[in-house]
Amino acid sequence: MPRIGDTAPDFSATTTIGPLQFSDYANNSWVVMFSHPADFTPVCTTELSEFAKEQAFFDAHDTKLIGISIDSIHSHVAWVQNVKEKLGVSMQFPIVADIGMNVSQLYGMLHPGESETATVRAVFFIDPKRTIRLIMYYPLNVGRNMAEIKRVLVALQTADAHKCALPVNWLEGQKVIVPAPKTLKDIEERAAMGYETVDFYLMKRDL
Numbered sequence: 001m002p003r004i005g006d007t008a009p010d011f012s013a014t015t016t017i018g019p020l021q022f023s024d025y026a027n028n029s030w031v032v033m034f035s036h037p038a039d040f041t042p043v044c045t046t047e048l049s050e051f052a053k054e055q056a057f058f059d060a061h062d063t064k065l066i067g068i069s070i071d072s073i074h075s076h077v078a079w080v081q082n083v084k085e086k087l088g089v090s091m092q093f094p095i096v097a098d099i100g101m102n103v104s105q106l107y108g109m110l111h112p113g114e115s116e117t118a119t120v121r122a123v124f125f126i127d128p129k130r131t132i133r134l135i136m137y138y139p140l141n142v143g144r145n146m147a148e149i150k151r152v153l154v155a156l157q158t159a160d161a162h163k164c165a166l167p168v169n170w171l172e173g174q175k176v177i178v179p180a181p182k183t184l185k186d187i188e189e190r191a192a193m194g195y196e197t198v199d200f201y202l203m204k205r206d207l
Contacts (some may be wrong), residue, residue, distance in 0.1 A: 001108030004135060008033075008126045009106045015066075015094035016076050023130065025094070030063040031126040032153065034144075035109045037118035039071045040081035047121070050146045051090045061153055065093035069119055070104055073097035076117075114139055123149060125156060162207055172199045175204035 002009060005166055008031070010023045025031075034051070036044040051058075051065055060063055062163050071079075076095045084090050098119075104110050109119040121138035133156050153162065154172050165177040180201045181187045187200050195203040 002106075002124070002132055002135075004132055004164055006132050008130045008132050011103050011106060013068075013096045013098065013103055014073050015096050016073070016080055016091070017094040019116065020066075020094055020096070025064065025066065026126065026128075028128045030061065030128060030153070030157070031066060031124075031155050032058065032063055032149065033066045033068065033107075033124045033126065035068045035104065035119035035122045037073045037115070037121070037140050038069060040082070043141070044069075045079075045083060045087075047143050048095075049083055049087055051092045051093065052083075052089045054146060054150065055092060057150060058153075061157065063153060066096065067091075067093060068096035068098050068099050068103055068109070071118070072099050095107060111137075125152060127156070127160070158207070164205075164207075166190075167204070175206055177202040178205050 005187070008022070010188070012019065012021050036047060038044060048067060053066070055065070076097050080091045080095065093157050098104050101110065104119050107122065107124065108121045110116070114120050115172055118140065120140065121142075121144055123136040123144065125134040127133050134152055136144070151171065155166050155170055158176070162176065165179065167177055172174070175196060178195055180191065181190060188202060190200070193205075195205045197203050
């Protein structure tokens, strides 16, 4: 099962946009990959519709989306078309048809204690170097929080760009954490920087 810091495993698959090689699709972009238990189910329909509605946000953050479940490609295509007809939402991102469970097993999306025949609601945040940066798991009966998914993506990108850490409940535009000092000289230098100071080890600054 992949962990944070691991290289995201490469794979080839049949998807709703055609054959896909994951490493080629990622192509030095951020990727948010998410699994869903099954097509034509209510919670999954609300979730993937929401990803589709937020396509512009992910495009603006140089992030590609990819969905996956163990349904067939025929089921995927029919479901995508059904959602477009009933909800007016078009899923432009690829959805992997993993009927053989190869990709699901590769990424640890099958949790026997929850279900042996459906993927849990996993979300993998993968950076341009194809490193897994964050993993979320949800059970079959609880939908994901899109606001948190978007927040996490922005937080990861912000932390990378500014070499900083982020406090609890951080939102874009708020102050970030100054790295903790490693020497007495660091403490003296930070005191002169005008940072918001709780103590010598906890300081915040604007970007």
